[in-house]
Amino acid sequence: MQLLTIGINHHTAPVALRERVAFPLEQIKPALALFKEAWTGGKRTLSAPEAAILSTCNRTELYCATDAQASRDSAVEWLSHYHGIRAEELAPHVYTLPQSEAVRHAFRVASGLDSMVLGETQIVGQMKTAVRTATEAGALGTYLNQLFQRTFAVAKEVRSSTEIGAQSVSMAAAAVRLAQRIFDKIANQRVLFIGAGEMIELCAAHFAAQQPRELVVANRTAERGRYVAERFGGKSIPLSELPARMHEFDIIVSCTASTLPIIGLGAVERAVKARRHRPIFMVDLAVPRDIEAEVGQLEDVFLYTVDDLGTIVREGNASRQAAVAQAETIIETRVANFMQWLDSRSIVPVIRHMHTQADALRRTELDRARKMLARGDDPSAVLEALSQALTNKLIHGPTHALNTSSGESRDSLIELMSGFYRHGQPARGGEAPTQQASVQASNSDESSDASGSSDR
Template sequence: MQLLAVGLNHTTAPVSLREQLALAPEQLGQAVQAARGWFARIDPHPGAHVDEAAILSTCNRTELYAASAAPNSLDASAHFLADYHRLNVADLRPHLYMLPQDDAVRHAFRVASGLDSMVLGEPQILGQMKDAVRLADAAGGLGTYLHQLFQRSFAVAKEVRSTTEIGAHSVSMAAASVRLSQRIFDSIADQHVLFIGAGEMIELCATHFAAQNPRSITIANRTMDRGESLATRFNGQAIRLADLPERLAQFDIVISSTASTLPLIGKGLVERAIKARRHKPMFMVDLAVPRDIEPEVARLDDVFLYTVDDLAQVVQTGREGRQAAVAQAESIIETRVQSFMHWVGDRAVVPVIRDLHESSEAMRLTELERARRLLARGDDIDTVLEALSKGLTAKFLHGPQQALHSAQGDERARLAALLPQLFRNRR
């Protein structure tokens, strides 16, 4: 079985491509099953093993983790991602990282620990990975290899966060949004803030903006119950998404992060809002992938639209000061990678050891049955035991002797050096 991780993230692909590969949580199970089916179709020995798959999809990355014995499984993974999302593999491949074996394990450990995030050390990715693993397990995607990989990923992440300062002083996407808005407005306290969505990211953003005491906070969400629950926490109000066309012009700051697969706010809607505001500036942050706000909105005068990629420079603040923690975290990860690959190596020889036990047991039973027949016939017990021991020895040595006689050149020399180690007396 080959372990692999194939995907793209904020360092290899722009948001315009990432949103084409993004999958909502309710879509992950079907995608995992499709990936397993893809590997099974190209497996020359179907049924001999079980292909495993899990998919992690966030605003910054979409990654396929797999364990497969299919030939060229790395290349097959790239073709799967392109085919599943109806993309040209030649256009997608330059943006993909394709990591086999220990590189895949190292990547999973780094992702879980927050070392591969746009916000270095951010904790949100660990929860997202745990959710992805839970959904993959429910879809039948996890087997021995991936289950062990992710459990160790979570353990490594806990070790990194508890023994290093990797998350200290990190600038979150929410904090970066506040900083950017302060470049547009002298005081957030004078502004009306609208949050679209009611998930974890919006909750985090609302917490940061609420600390600036804005004039008002409004939550727009598909379901009023959830929107009202979040709005109550920040002394705000809730509206329905359907009310946006009539209400958008009232807001100076708009932060959006939903799981919608299509934009919620189009250029025309924002144009009308800006006109109604008499061209008073509007600051907008789209934290969703796929995007909630049409990219064309950025071309409008008096509108300042930022995406997750635009926030990258802001969130790098303080990164240099955490390099010592990064080095410490990388050292921990490297040690754990080697430990995991040792476990993988042990797993690889399990079938060989099982076959040796089975063949040895068959030899033992054959010789034992022969000895019992001789004893039942009345033969001398010492003679029978002597024959039993010689028979077992001859059978155990037959295979190695045949291999040694059949080999030639370097292969014979390697066997000649190896066999004495295998049959050395261990008393």
């Protein structure tokens, strides 16, 4: 089985490109169906890949597992075609991670090591949403399910065993710090939050701690907006009132799931004019962006995106390098464990085939023996013939391989067969395993997959 992860993130691409390849949640299921169809070319004879899409403000990643050699070019071509971006424009920003690199990357992402905010926990919830969506779309199978279950276990281990999340500077805290560079006291300012999701709640909590003059939440869903506003002693307004009231606010923080900007250049120009050029501090945490980029060129407007806030966030990362080293050690151990499991999966079909063939031989010889007994042959002679026939047929394959091999291949087979039949002794414990026990052993991986258990 071939694992492959392709994607772009805040390390490889600016927000202007990341927003173009972002997947709104409602588009992920149909996108997964299209990806599987594109991979097989619509042919039922080809096995469709397992796949999952993770799309956040900092990254868009496609995880897949296929029977065939995973093709980077095919995946990049599909991603560029889906979003209407030229492949040559997208390709320089895309990272491709096969096999163990894909596993390591998933573990690091969930542990907060690849985030703009080192050690942040929000990404785990986002990954779980991606897995749940892929499962509902019928795109997740044994391999990716096992990968993500272990990913979540590793993230939990890293957070419980290290100080990776201690004293982390969140995006919300960074927004407050930037605002304090513009205004002497946030307590004298009116703050508007657009949206009512998790990120807005975090930002509202940080700004509320500064006791602003007024705190207002504008949201498309009135009930949700009212809930968030009341949590922090603020008020809520309909999103439709935003154009007429924007000039009232000194600080505007926006993070919605809109696929198009909800604050245009013209609206901000009118707000600045109504404010008589008193400055407006604006933070756009959405990807795709909520605020048109041209707004940042206006005088008296200080506009910051998630990438701008990342600079402040990274200032606090150096103090947590010891925790990072600990986390990386844990991850390397768990990557090795997963790859060992992946390797073991490759022999399961071989073992099943061996059991099928051996059972077919057993049934043939058993039928022959029964016929001999039915016609009155001596039972001892029948048992002798049965044992000899089974022995000859079972060792025919290995004997033929030895007789037709040569050189290093022959030497390797001799060493391997010697291990099988050394001194003519049965399996460990002095007793040969039954076929039922052998089948149970070969199927142990299947039961592990079904339960979603980790290696720990």
